[in-house]
Amino acid sequence: MVAIRKSNEEGHRRKFLVVVDETPECDRAIVYAAKRAARTGGIVTLLYVVVPGDFQHWLGVEDIMRAEAMEKADQTLAKASDRARSVARTEPECVVREGKTSEAIVDLIETDADIAILVLAAGLSSEGPGPLVSSIAGKAAGNFPIPVTIVPGNLDDDSIAALA
Structure with a gap:
């Protein structure tokens, strides 16, 4: 069951969720979400997912x-937060989860009823838009709990600002 979104109720603010990783297109999603949040009075939520290793047999x-991995998550989120602040003067919130990325996204959406939009950016490689965009915009699209905005990875900051 999907949690009912509360972002339009009094005392709540719409959150724009960005999955932070080290791909070049991630910056495009951060810029869009920060600009959109600033324009609409929302909040940017930056999610970094730590994929657990399989090293239980080594003490x-x-x-x-x-x-x-947690140190890397903190460093990556700090950099992403600085970027959000620099383009839109908005203070993002940061979340670190451990597990599979797609499951961590859905879990966070279900536990935070203020998250209203997932913002992703499409990669520019010849292999397609990226695995996360492909999985969410593909077979899972009909069952995804919130709207998804996919930002083209080739847009510059000015183009994104005009759209946000």
Whole structure:
């Protein structure tokens, strides 16, 4: 069951969810979400998903790898937050989840009723728009709990600002 969105109720603000990774197109999604949030009085929620490693059989290695992954998540989110602030003077909220990316996205949407829109950016490679865009815009699109905005990866900041 999908949680009812509360972003239009009094005391709630619409949240634009961006999945942060280290792809070049991720910046396009951050810029769009920040501009849109600033224009509509919303909030940018930046999600970084740590994919767990399979190192349970090595004593201590799993803890070290998890700590390194969390440190990388914090650094990546700090950089993404700086970018959101610089383009729209908006203060994003940051969330780190562990698990499969698609499951972490849906779980966060279901637990935070203010998240109203998922913002993704399409990659420019010849292999397609990227695995996340392909999975969400593909077979899962009909069952996704909220609208998805897909920003073309080739748009510059001015073009994004005009659309947001």
